[in-house]
Amino acid sequence: MAKEVTAANQTAKQQKRREKEIGQHIGYRYDVNLVPDYGRLTPFLRTYMETMGWKDLNWLEDVHLGYEEGRAAVFDRNVNGWVTVPESMKLPDDQHDRDMLARELLIKFQMSQRHPMVDLRKAHKKF
Numbered sequence: 271m272a273k274e275v276t277a278a279n280q281t282a283k284q285q286k287r288r289e290k291e292i293g294q295h296i297g298y299r300y301d302v303n304l305v306p307d308y309g310r311l312t313p314f315l316r317t318y319m320e321t322m323g324w325k326d327l328n329w330l331e332d333v334h335l336g337y338e339e340g341r342a343a344v345f346d347r348n349v350n351g352w353v354t355v356p357e358s359m360k361l362p363d364d365q366h367d368r369d370m371l372a373r374e375l376l377i378k379f380q381m382s383q384r385h386p387m388v389d390l391r392k393a394h395k396k397f
Contacts, residue, residue, distance in 0.1 A: 335372035
């Protein structure tokens with residue numbers, strides 16, 4: 271029994287150390303309220319999931335609306351930077367709705383021609 275507890279503690283310590291190293295915190299491991307509420311999907315996200323044939327948004331579960339220099343923003347790991355929400359956009363009061371909006375904005379930005387990965391693709395594509 272003591273060995274099992276020690277192994278579990280060691281794994282938890284390794285996870286915390288890894289999160290610190292990579293600069294990420296997987297919040298829903300600790301707070302089930304951070305897991306997406308699929309009853310609050312935006313119409314865009316619902317269509318996106320249907321088009322992609324997905325039953326969930328597991329790759330977006332740790333995407334939340336945050337703040338960068340006092341402005342609402344969502345973090346894009348692909349470019350290692352914040353995508354700010356337009357100041358004219360009214361933000362919902364509920365955190366679940368704000369997070370769904372953040373997920374939608376991130377996907378739309380990643381699909382746009384303004385995303386920095388578009389230039390990389392053009393420069394490095396083989397065909």
